[in-house]
Amino acid sequence: MSEHVLVERREAVQIIRMNRPEKKNAITSAMYSRMAEALAEGDDDPAVRCHVFLGVPGAFSAGNDLADFLAVATGGGADLGAFEFLVALAGSRKPVLSGVDGIAVGIGTTLNLHCDLTFATPETIFRTPFVDLGLVPEAASSLLVPRILGHQRAFALLGLGEGLSAYDALAAGLIHRIVPAPELEEAVLVEADAVAARAPEALMITRDLLRGSREEIFARIREEAEHFRDRLQSDEARAALMAFMERRSG
Numbered sequence: 001m002s003e004h005v006l007v008e009r010r011e012a013v014q015i016i017r018m019n020r021p022e023k024k025n026a027i028t029s030a031m032y033s034r035m036a037e038a039l040a041e042g043d044d045d046p047a048v049r050c051h052v053f054l055g056v057p058g059a060f061s062a063g064n065d066l067a068d069f070l071a072v073a074t075g076g077g078a079d080l081g082a083f084e085f086l087v088a089l090a091g092s093r094k095p096v097l098s099g100v101d102g103i104a105v106g107i108g109t110t111l112n113l114h115c116d117l118t119f120a121t122p123e124t125i126f127r128t129p130f131v132d133l134g135l136v137p138e139a140a141s142s143l144l145v146p147r148i149l150g151h152q153r154a155f156a157l158l159g160l161g162e163g164l165s166a167y168d169a170l171a172a173g174l175i176h177r178i179v180p181a182p183e184l185e186e187a188v189l190v191e192a193d194a195v196a197a198r199a200p201e202a203l204m205i206t207r208d209l210l211r212g213s214r215e216e217i218f219a220r221i222r223e224e225a226e227h228f229r230d231r232l233q234s235d236e237a238r239a240a241l242m243a244f245m246e247r248r249s250g
């Protein structure tokens, strides 16, 4: 259980809200577990027709909690919760929507690759500074991002950590629509109601056909996770994570 994830049903729509505003929605292991559990519960409940991920104003998510990364990197932490969550997300049987405002870092960006419709505000910047942290991409982003953006923009995003504005993300087909911040959640929920009103079996089959092989996605998530765990033990990652923590406490 995590008090930093709020799960709510609005008729046939399940809303999964990351709610840790004081840390810009950095995601802890407990939050990953709760979100994976909610996806499984919603998938198993015929009354739920789709999932919606939301954050808080100004912060969809600042990515994995870096203190958790550092704990693993220095041998003091258990394994990461992200892997189980990513498998649950990539394997989710029902459509997934997201509403993104402001900060969308790391998994705050890559989570959306597994969504069927992402709405973002003009202020949103998608950023994946994996290499700056001595780390490597996750969430099968190394497979999915080049498919959407082409190699060069994928390299800039995933290799160099360059930000991608909401407008560039829209032009590239990474997101569905840009909505002003005050209208974001209503727009996502109206669309979620429209998704929920469609014939659910036909929509699920259509979605599966569009998404193609899940096995390929799961295999890439596993392959990335092996590198990721390995890199977390590296001097490069330890130095970058300690530098972040020292900046915070300095």
Ligand code: COA
Pocket: 022, 023, 024, 026, 027, 062, 063, 064, 065, 066, 067, 103, 105, 106, 107, 128, 129, 130, 133, 248
């Ligand atoms: N893990 C843990 N704590 C985080 C965090 C993260 N990923 N991102 C932000 N926080 C914490 C900060 O340490 C700070 O805590 P404090 O108030 O106790 O010092 C709080 O959230 C607010 O963050 P702050 O940096 O003051 O906000 P900002 O608006 O100036 O900057 C970010 C926001 C997201 C740009 C910046 O916090 C950042 O770069 N975070 C790291 C993102 C990252 O690298 N994620 C991993 C990707 S793989």
